[in-house]
Amino acid sequence: MTPIVVAIDGPAASGKGTLSQRIADAFGFAHLDTGVLYRAVGVAVLREGGDPADNAAAAKAAYALDPDHPILREVALRTDEAAQAASKVAAVPEVRAALLDFQRRFTQHPPGGAPGAVLDGRDIGTVVCPEADAKLFVTASVEVRAERRLRELRNRGIPAIPSDVLEDMKARDARDSQRAVAPLRPAVDAFVLDTSALDADEVFARAVAHIGSKTGLRPTA
Numbered sequence: 001m002t003p004i005v006v007a008i009d010g011p012a013a014s015g016k017g018t019l020s021q022r023i024a025d026a027f028g029f030a031h032l033d034t035g036v037l038y039r040a041v042g043v044a045v046l047r048e049g050g051d052p053a054d055n056a057a058a059a060k061a062a063y064a065l066d067p068d069h070p071i072l073r074e075v076a077l078r079t080d081e082a083a084q085a086a087s088k089v090a091a092v093p094e095v096r097a098a099l100l101d102f103q104r105r106f107t108q109h110p111p112g113g114a115p116g117a118v119l120d121g122r123d124i125g126t127v128v129c130p131e132a133d134a135k136l137f138v139t140a141s142v143e144v145r146a147e148r149r150l151r152e153l154r155n156r157g158i159p160a161i162p163s164d165v166l167e168d169m170k171a172r173d174a175r176d177s178q179r180a181v182a183p184l185r186p187a188v189d190a191f192v193l194d195t196s197a198l199d200a201d202e203v204f205a206r207a208v209a210h211i212g213s214k215t216g217l218r219p220t221a
């Protein structure tokens with residue numbers, strides 16, 4: 001049977017990763033955080049002493065990435081340096097082409113023989129899986145998102161300056177939504193969920209209702 005595909009897009013710290021993992025657990029689907037792929041490419045370029053905005057260096061690192069590559073599990077991918085490098089390599093067309101195959105293979109053959117896949121990122125509903133069974137675009141004001149990221153960093157014991165976090169988020173939003181290739185935007189048929197005033201449980205409930213309306217499925221766990 002063809003696996004069910006749920007596409008969840010949105011800007012940084014909107015809560016799409018949290019939601020995607022919960023949806024995957026609830027429906028017994030596999031989850032792919034596609035931001036990790038771009039972060040891995042960005043970090044690989046930095047480690048080679050290269051510039052993430054350099055097309056050739058970024059493309060080489062993207063084509064070298066496979067699902068078993070150990071870099072995909074490194075904590076170093078969660079840093080702001082990795083996020084900024086990711087959003088630079090993400091503007092390189094060859095990088096996006098290389099990672100497109102990786103992501104589509106995941107939807108066609110979800111790990112563990114799962115009956116479906118949840119992918120979260122920036123262009124899942126628009127480019128990677130335009131035929132997804134359900135599409136959500138999770139967003140929140142930039143101030144709310146910066147506040148969430150700040151709390152998350154502090155909980156991890158990482159010192160952070162509020163104005164820097166806000167400025168970095170604005171810079172990443174601008175790069176992600178203004179790039180020529182696969183810019184961040186909701187698919188025309190996406191369910192847009194503004195989470196600014198919603199807690200994670202409310203977001204989950206609304207997402208489950210939407211996925212149910214599109215697929216007829218109910219959570220199994």
Ligand SMILES: Nc1ncnc2c1ncn2[C@@H]1O[C@H](COP(=O)(O)OP(=O)(O)OP(=O)(O)O)[C@@H](O)[C@H]1O
Pocket residue numbers: 010011012013014015016017018019035148149151152195198199200201203
């Ligand atoms: N609805 C919510 N209300 C409050 N906090 C939330 C909500 N959803 C997620 N969070 C928290 O906000 C932070 C960012 O969430 P998450 O990592 O899921 O966002 P993201 O969109 O995947 O971010 P990124 O693109 O940077 O990986 C986390 O600390 C998470 O626990």
Ligand SMILES: Nc1ccn([C@@H]2O[C@H](COP(=O)(O)O)[C@@H](O)[C@H]2O)c(=O)n1
Pocket residue numbers: 012013034035036038039083086087088090120121122123124172176
């Ligand atoms: N489908 C995607 C996913 C991510 N990106 C780029 O990677 C950066 C990091 O992503 P996070 O989800 O981990 O924050 C992000 O800012 C994008 O530039 C992408 O382009 N497409």
